[in-house]
Amino acid sequence: MDRDQETKGSRDRVSDLSLGTREPLRCSTGAAEANPAVVARGLTRVYRRGAETIRALKGIDLDIQCGEFVGVVGHSGAGKTTFLNLAGLMDRPTEGRLTVLGHDVGKRGAGFDALRRKNIGFVFQEFYLMPTLTAVENVLLPTMWGRGNGEGRMSNVELKGSKHRAEELLNLVGLGQRMTHKPSELSGGEMQRVAVARALVNSPRLLLADEPTGNLDTLTRDGIFNLLLALNRDSGLTVIVATHDLSLESRFTRVIRLEDGEVKNG
Ligand SMILES: Nc1ncnc2c1ncn2[C@@H]1O[C@H](COP(=O)(O)OP(=O)(O)OP(=O)(O)O)[C@@H](O)[C@H]1O
Numbered sequence: 001m002d003r004d005q006e007t008k009g010s011r012d013r014v015s016d017l018s019l020g021t022r023e024p025l026r027c028s029t030g031a032a033e034a035n036p037a038v039v040a041r042g043l044t045r046v047y048r049r050g051a052e053t054i055r056a057l058k059g060i061d062l063d064i065q066c067g068e069f070v071g072v073v074g075h076s077g078a079g080k081t082t083f084l085n086l087a088g089l090m091d092r093p094t095e096g097r098l099t100v101l102g103h104d105v106g107k108r109g110a111g112f113d114a115l116r117r118k119n120i121g122f123v124f125q126e127f128y129l130m131p132t133l134t135a136v137e138n139v140l141l142p143t144m145w146g147r148g149n150g151e152g153r154m155s156n157v158e159l160k161g162s163k164h165r166a167e168e169l170l171n172l173v174g175l176g177q178r179m180t181h182k183p184s185e186l187s188g189g190e191m192q193r194v195a196v197a198r199a200l201v202n203s204p205r206l207l208l209a210d211e212p213t214g215n216l217d218t219l220t221r222d223g224i225f226n227l228l229l230a231l232n233r234d235s236g237l238t239v240i241v242a243t244h245d246l247s248l249e250s251r252f253t254r255v256i257r258l259e260d261g262e263v264k265n266g
């Protein structure tokens, strides 16, 4: 099967993937009130470089509900990655309140890493694949996080299940023929698709994707976008995508426009 056919078939197979042996994707992490996925109030992030101060987010207010498929758009430097890093619990606000999946990010404590590992998938703008690992090993990596650190070793059965899922995801993103390639043996767009598969391997409740289609041709971009749409529609995965790509705007259920660290609508 060639790549186009594989990508085209992704929407048909996505339900099997998410509803198979694993529990369906849901936003709630157990707390009854955890219906909003992300709530920001006066969210501020200031970067300091020596004497220089950069106000990347200037006190934004936002509500993103579970089940939404939201695009965060805006010019380069508007604050999109800064917002995604905060929502993905990879950074902390300078000021303001941020609640992610019912957890107050300002009150970060033990259990936060597990929350991120188990419930949040992240596609980095720069991919961050491990150069020494193959595509399938890169996708498998998040299934191993936390193991040996209170969560116990993975049994052979679990490992087999995870490997099967990683392979299925690589098939879904059209990389069935590239499983054993290392990042240096992949094109930019292929690396990007490995990063998308990796973000989905733990069946997250919330997917944050930073320019996930930036390196892709139109056809492959549509395949990846349709996969995310199908996961959102069929499994209720909450998806937040940062993008420059104006042609994608009409396909989001809602667009949040950032301009120089401020929300201009939403
Ligand atoms: N670690 C950092 N230290 C200092 N300044 C930073 C840092 N990260 C980002 N910035 C600055 O913060 C602002 C917002 O950056 P951010 O990466 O969030 O923009 P963006 O909207 O994602 O842009 P792009 O579309 O180019 O990816 C920019 O002016 C950037 O130069």
Ligand SMILES: [Mg+2]
Pocket (backbone or CB within 6 Å): 080, 081, 082, 125, 210
């Ligand atoms: Mg960015």
